[in-house]
Ligand SMILES: Nc1ncnc2c1ncn2[C@@H]1O[C@H](COP(=O)(O)OP(=O)(O)OP(=O)(O)O)[C@@H](O)[C@H]1O
């Protein structure tokens with residue numbers, strides 16, 4: 225089927241043709257025949273790299289151009305959301321019926337916002353969580369949505385995040401029953417069941433534009449699924465490294481999936497020892513330059529130094545422990561072909577388009593504390609394998625599992641390569657997961673009676689799979705809990721959310737976290753300090769992944785707990801009566817201590833060394849702390865806790881920036897973060913007024929302040945600048961200049 229023959233506006237065809245797509249792939253053709261461009265609901269289940277996004281793009285643009293419709297694109301990950309946003313932007317040159325150009329927006333952060341500015345956009349890309357929070361705020365424009373695209377629908381199966389996706393879809397179906405739904409996935413077994421839930425047609429195909437050869441490597445030989453076999457040169461004693469080197473030698477790039485961050489980093493180190501010899505001199509020179517970029521993006525730490533060293537050898541690692549800026553740089557370098565080998569945890573397993581001719585799956589097992597090793601799901605294997613051989617980059621791809629024995633090789637062939645992915649199950653019926661959704665159902669007026677609540681949950685995938693009766697008693701129990709905690713008022717058959725309940729739902733926090741915060745606000749420790757609040761938020765279930773002390777830190781953290789005892793809202797449990805709770809408590813104390821060190825301006829390197837946290841985890845904790853301090857601030861306002869209010873808002877700013885109180889006024893300047901702020905302050909410029917009186921020369925004489933930053937600062941503070949100073953600035957020594965990012 226040719227693009228030229230499709231029933232879509234001519235100018236849409238032109239944009240598609242300009243991106244070198246003239247003919248539809250067979251799965252795309254089937255989707256069109258199933259009526260996706262005529263407004264029919266569809267579940268499109270076709271292999272990785274088979275072009276599912278294009279179907280979403282064409283259907284979406286048809287809505288916008290022909291029907292004045294609005295599209296929401298739900299993505300499970302922020303990285304994927306931004307890739308899709310970039311893809312949709314190519315349509316912004318098109319004009320709608322009213323003559324205005326098509327607009328695309330993205331919103332993935334800040335859960336306590338209705339983001340009314342999104343209203344202006346025709347296509348809106350969000351994460352599932354952001355969509356859920358927008359629904360809780362009853363963002364008006366959501367009622368105007370005419371097409372919902374749910375990418376990677378198999379996420380329904382994920383314990384933590386699946387329920388949000390199913391609630392979002394159920395709510396969108398409730399808000400506008402006429403909305404078209406398009407669900408995309410490569411790897412689902414029970415497509416028919418998901419389609420029945422969504423009242424959709426479905427298309428299942430096995431077609432892939434680029435052949436993906438799946439196989440198992442044992443010693444120096446790969447055995448492929450199709451019976452083929454091939455030998456790999458034995459350059460080292462590690463088969464996986466030999467395979468990677470073989471790919472590079474033949475002009476390809478390789479992506480190696482490791483089971484842990486540590487394994488990803490150590491595999492990269494081992495591989496880099498060999499790649500450095502293979503890459504050409506000109507690429508090496510570019511990589512030296514890129515390594516400098518990595519060191520200059522954010523604070524210098526041992527991790528960034530390690531990463532920069534590896535990048536010089538054409539290899540890098542990628543995992544959630546890396547700073548966001550580093551992750552993005554590494555992804556871009558791999559896309560540009562400068563980095564030849566990338567080792568990663570499964571953070572890169574879903575949806576992304578990367579130039580990996582070979583994907584190596586080093587380990588098919590995962591470790592979970594308290595659970596031990598378990599083999600990964602077939603679904604996860606298929607997703608990782610599917611990153612190889614993407615049409616934009618390669619003509620063929622291979623995905624290889626590594627076996628240590630012949631027995632294991634047989635097992636891997638049978639259990640992964642030849643296996644069908646598992647069934648998708650709803651994970652909704654877990655109290656901790658569902659209680660926020662029950663509250664939101666009432667607080668955002670999706671239901672006004674107990675029966676109304678059951679009716680809403682009857683629309684979920686869970687009810688479709690199991691029957692609503694299976695969670696009725698759980699929902700009833702949660703309603704009682706929310707009533708007892710004064711978030712809901714149950715009056716006969718009618719249910720109403722209190723102000724507290726409404727605010728909790730909008731703040732997007734777990735009702736159990738809200739109870740912890742509210743109860744604390746009504747008491748007060750003998751000494752109310754920053755640490756009191758930092759521990760309070762660390763004590764809520766929403767802080768997530770507690771920072772467990774390593775055994776050699778236990779004494780130090782226990783000592784910190786004693787030192788701060790008078791400041792705590794909650795007293796520690798007894799070590800002897802409930803050892804588990806005691807250890808949890810120590811983890812909270814560690815989290816609070818790390819945050820405290822952060823606002824005392826400890827460098828990232830110090831935090832990594834002192835507490836063994838990685839930058840990515842540190843940023844995640846800081847993000848969570850900001851969100852929970854915002855919630856505490858809002859609840860303190862609601863309950864009129866005048867003693868706490870000034871503390872929370874100040875602490876929120878300090879945690880956002882990682883600074884002592886004295887830097888608060890000057891970090892308000894754009895381009896001035898914790899590092900530059902400290903330099904400026906220590907040079908004697910303690911207020912905006914002081915900086916106003918500083919000359920440009922005074923500022924550029926400071927470390928890390930180049931002419932551009934100095935100019936930017938002066939523009940913001942005002943004050944007199946001599947004409948020749950401005951002129952000199954333009955000629956200024958650029959070598960002192962670092963990126964104008966916050967620093
Ligand atoms: N008809 C086509 N002709 C040529 N290239 C195409 C066509 N359709 C899509 N592509 C290209 O194929 C690549 C893969 O597409 P896409 O990312 O949509 O795959 P996908 O099916 O969503 O895979 P995954 O399941 O891994 O997310 C993209 O680079 C896209 O530009």
Ligand SMILES: [Mg+2]
Nearest residue numbers: 276277375575
């Ligand atoms: Mg995709």
